[in-house]
Amino acid sequence: MPYYIGDVIKDYKRLVIRTPEDFKKTGIDVRIKTRVDGIDAAKGTVHLSDGSALPYDILVMATGAEAVKLGLPGEDLEGVFTLRNLTDALRIKSFLNEKRCRKAVIVGAGYIGMEMCEAFRNLGIDTYVLAKYLYPAPRWDAELSKLITEELEKNKIVFLPLTGSLAIEKGKDFALRLVTDKGNLEADIILIGVGARPNTKLAESLGVEMGRNAIKVDFFQRTSREEVYAVGDCCEVFHRVIGKWTYNPLGDVANKQGRTAGQNIGGASTKFPGVVGAQSFKVFNLEAAAAGITEEEALNHGFQPVSTIIQGLPVGRPMARGEKLALKLVADKTTGKLLGAQSVAEKGAVMRINCLSVALWNGMTLEEIGCLDLAYAPPFGGAWDAIHIAAQMLMRKL
């Protein structure tokens, strides 16, 4: 009988769970607002913050990840937020409702930065995004990230590249002031979105083996301790393209790992076959998506990467109304296999990357990808899709 401990469980057996009473209806002993203070592995007991203890046969570590902070003076001032979970989101929402926010500063231009700048802007808030690097979404090639910068500009987001944060202070014209190496910036709200770090302390206290960054698991989500499983953002995942275990804290992966662990605890023998690093975000009218590895990662993992970028069309030429679709492919010169893909477009970027994710999953070569059978109709692509064109272009570099 598994126990779930956490903030919120939704839609279990079609019950909508909002109150402690709702939890009882699930038939599962769910303890919300309860912290695990320690685990006695020898006795098989979890010690809870309410003073009680729970015995276990099987323990699932689903401790997730926490937002990385910058370690700046003033980072704990009111109005400075990170965003990792629903509680964070509700706190930000209440703050925006209570205070009259006119200006927001986001530190970091990753997924959180991109999604939240749109959210702030849609509330009419002047929004600044500040990053240490030259372009937003640095996982994408500079040529593709440039399109994202243009989209930010078009939507009146001020992007401040190559800017490091030094401190947060009380402001004069606005509630807060961010001190940077390029000058000061005042705002009513500051959101820090610079990444996530796995919560592994509890697992480490059990002596569970760690990977490079997170809890080490096998394909069955088992840790080095027989009775302990780990799932989600606190553990590693197998990356099929590089054939190694990596840290890839994404919600869909966590869901799949949870299902795998659940099935195995229930007596099945289910392997989680890993990921290819598929990811996406939307910012205003742009889709950005990527899968596999970048050229730099390819070099680091001993591949001989070649790459190409094409400016294609998301739809057939007769239907095109000026929309572009930028697609970058990375392949291995030795094997001709696709290693990675990135796309940015007003539409169709996620579709191309999802197709190429399936191609990466199966270790397809550029030659095969160059003549994949895709559902062709002019509203959805050309007879030669951007995928075909890019693969054929890149084949010439093999």
Add this chain to the structure above:
Amino acid sequence: MPYYIGDVIKDYKRLVIRTPEDFKKTGIDVRIKTRVDGIDAAKGTVHLSDGSALPYDILVMATGAEAVKLGLPGEDLEGVFTLRNLTDALRIKSFLNEKRCRKAVIVGAGYIGMEMCEAFRNLGIDTYVLAKYLYPAPRWDAELSKLITEELEKNKIVFLPLTGSLAIEKGKDFALRLVTDKGNLEADIILIGVGARPNTKLAESLGVEMGRNAIKVDFFQRTSREEVYAVGDCCEVFHRVIGKWTYNPLGDVANKQGRTAGQNIGGASTKFPGVVGAQSFKVFNLEAAAAGITEEEALNHGFQPVSTIIQGLPVGRPMARGEKLALKLVADKTTGKLLGAQSVAEKGAVMRINCLSVALWNGMTLEEIGCLDLAYAPPFGGAWDAIHIAAQMLMRKL
């Protein structure tokens, strides 16, 4: 040195070709408005309708397909059209411009019927679509085709199911009258869209071997005669899911076959690896897409099909505004492999089918498809995408 014979060649070496003069700039001897009246295979000579003859070393049959007619009395009356090529489209366009068309009848509810009813409707023409079967787009499951019927109704297209055409006559209130087994229907324009048939007479006159429906070719696009290649809608194509040669007259496939033949004639040794039957069309605000084979085809080819249909979401639940995505999967009970997929949705149908086309290409099992790594973000899908949910549902029937 290959010769191209046809109506229009576009964008060759970035030249836009509109006049005979333009053709000369290509450096290739292109004869437009020229029919091939016969081929002397022994001499290696093509006889043209202008009385001249052309010698050849290599001959490429790219004779395409022609629209199937109904063989009805009155089918040749002015205002009765089929639509297969650019010339047909221009003729229809001129007719619509010259006559004051108020009402259109389309016989057939396949791709031509679906795309053209939208085109007529957008010109303000009252449009009727008539079919022998119960639902439009009969390749799709009835449950999915029902969504298409609803979309037609919503856009004031009258769909007349289970109706057979008997004759075409001059009309009274409108220029033409279609006599059907359900009564008469008058209209200013009648479009017949009931399929295509390969143009194989010329190839047959050479004694080239035929497949079941079209010219038989190998993976290099060679026919049974060493010096004759065939490409496009006049020849067969290898279907990877059933492992057999089939007739699949689609524009993107034709393009790929042409490229393959061209490379091989030029001295390369390029195989065209075949298709998985990916196809799509748009009708008003619906996307319809399919790949692989239907349950019925699966039975005919000796598989043991199982299937499921889900009503999923094209986007993540928090972003959903009532849009549905219907997805049907067909798999083989013996191997657990996916055999086919169909989808109809306001958005996201083509994306799902394109992913599943790549899965079909690689012969993936439902188990693998159920945990494919797709680029997850709520604007583009759920953490469990419709693909995952459908695959996991169908796994239970294995």
